Amino acid sequence: MALLELSDVHARYGPISALHGVSLGVDEGAIVALLGANGAGKTTTLRAISSTVRKTGEITFDGHDISRRAPEDVARLGIAHVPEGRGTLGQLTVWENLRMGAYVRRGGASKVDYDRVCGYFSWIPARRNQVAATLSGGEQQMLAIARALMMRPRLLLLDEPSLGLAPIVVQEIFKIIRAVNEQDKVTVLVVEQNASIALQAAAHAYVLEVGKVAVSGTSAELQKDEAVRRSYLGY
């Protein structure tokens, strides 16, 4: 059974509806990519999962119905959402950001988690007391992932980690995402506009179009499919 399952999820911002019945599943231990054009509903889908948008439909996580839970309760189940814009706590230091990441953990941030996170991001110890807003865009993205990992999440929701970053930084970030997935067994659902890099990392992908899943399949299938490639992936 899938770790996360959405079935017939509708969502709206005031009078404007953004999702018209999205259904998808994310298997435990997988990296799944959510692709699509601007305004297709990718971000909204993540927000529906973390309960930060008004929605109807069924969302289950590890067998629990989470569709009616408050965002903070969803987080407490082990779903770490790195939102659009990275959610950096800009006025706080790097270390305080990490402590906030471990907020839901009993006893707060542990040495073990901190060392593990520093294993992925070796620059962190030296910059521990730097104010987060003064980090570069790439560093802020990495800090956002590091902060999410401090929670020891079972599911990591990433909203466009490549946004506004240099290609080389994007490569590094996706390398880390794969490492996190393999070493720490964290399931990842990643929203991307940059379809080619997302498909390299993901085993499975869904393509959204106007608030609905238009195509889905393994990354290999989607990369091979000429029509899909042209109309949805743009290369």
Next chain:
Amino acid sequence: MRRLSRTRPELIGLAVVAAVVLIGLPTVTNQFFTFEFAKVAIFVTALIGLNLLTGYSGQISLGNGAFMAVGGYTTAILVQRTGIPYWTTIPVAGILAGVVGFLIGIPALRLTGVYLALATFALALSIPPVLNHFDTFTGGHGGIVMAPAMPPLGLDLSQEQWLYYLCSGIALVLFLFAWGIVRSRTGRAFMAIRDSETAAVASGISLAYYKTLAFGLSAAYAGVAGSLLAIATSYVNPDTFGLSLSLALLVGVVIGGLGLDFGAVLGSLLVVWLPYYAEKASGLQIGSLSFGGKPDIFYGALLILILFFAPHGAAGLVQRGWRWYLLRRTAARSPLPEPVVER
């Protein structure tokens, strides 16, 4: 706010009833009640002013009690020093308070929301000690005692009845004036500023002009009210115009209904009669604690309850009832009811 578009027979009927009640009131009540209703009229004047500022142009003021002090002391000092007839001081008090308000409105231009509340709160708190301080003018703690205001010769009225008609007449004139302003270009500018300053500027409205104008107008109304209060009680002292007066005004305008024409009337009924009934509520006791004479608790509780259950105040409730009545009548006449236009 959508205006009721056509003059309806019901409205004319209501106006006639209101006029009869207004004119006839002092003939059927005793002196005490007549005097209290004169006070209601005074508060109506003050609240119309505050409603122009807070209800229509969206600027909060906790300092309108201070502008009432300007008006009250202007009248008292002029009458005491120069001996001119008290009624001639009313426009002077209004104009002087208006000028002071206009001047205070200039720094207030740069202040919005919380900061404006803070500054006017400070104004309300600092007025009584300042009045105490300059006691050669103001008589200090003792205040100024004036000769009682007598009805003009030839009018067969008691003093209370005369005060009632004087205050109600002025309140009515100022009410109609405000009614006109609200429906004019100026009123639309006020409301545009209230709803969004950015949008108002974008459509060519001068914030500086209209915001200070609202302050000045509101202060002028308060000044007239202060003057009338001094005349009615033939006495002023610093404590009359303390923070609690400013707070009572705010309570009145919110409970009456911000930005609604009749809010001021309903609000002043409350501001005058609530303390009266609070006084009577001395029978209301919890153990050894008596609620008598302590209107503050009721003010506070009412304020929060009204904001929660009826954000448009008492006038908002009346307006809703009125619309509901119109709608039901329309529905009864035509088989297909018009859709309800929600604000």
Next chain:
Amino acid sequence: MLSLIQQVISGIATGGIYASLALALVLVYRAMDVANFAQGEMATFSTFISYSLIEYAHIDFWLAFVITILISFGLGVVIERALIRPFEGAPVLTLLIVTLGLFTAFNGVTGLIWGYVFKSYRGGFPDQPIQFGGLYLNTQDLGVLGVVLVMLLLLYLFFTRTKAGLAMRAASLYPDSSRLLGVRVGWMLALGWGLASAVGAVSGMLVAPIIFLDPNMMQAILLFAFTAAVLGGIESVLGAVVGGVAVGILMALVGTYIPGGQDLRLAFGLIVIVVVLLVRPAGLFGRATVKRV
């Protein structure tokens, strides 16, 4: 010269009291962008509770001090949950009026329970001068300073070292991100109100021995605390402290050196507020927010 130094020192002590109430205001302001006009009246209420504990339950001042702080904390939390939370997301004007409603209600309840007769309140420090060089210092002033410094230190440690303190800062600055990290933002607001109420109670219990205890005693203090908060920058904790001390010194000097200055101190508060807002709206330590119309 000596008298000037003495005035400045006693101004610093009174300033510490203004700073505590200003700090309470800043805590609430940071959490919800609203100045809590009821802060002073809540502090008065708390001070009366300690008065009752001391006078009627015959509890030692310092024990009553601690109990009152705890009660005030609870009171702040309850008020936020019961009366402020229903207005979440309402316009600033509405929230301001709610706090004004609380102001009148608290003032009324305090008068209802304890009456309007001035009461003398014995604090935790003896009111006696000690000589220090040529200076006569008051133990009371020194005690007040000590308590305020200890409180500041505790607050500093709370906000930097504890999980709850960090979460409160995060929740007030970044409510959306904090929610995604599992923080119950609503409860953090309540915690902020609780802390503010506790800090305000301290200011009330410190000032009551200097002035008399009556239901209106904090109104002038509230104005000076507002002045301090505006001077320091209404979002800045450091600003509240520095502003409080500056206002304390200013008011001590105005009260001493201007004829009839006691009456004019409130007006000076008004003048400082207006001048600061016109010249430097963000205050001494506030960040200038770019908001041009």
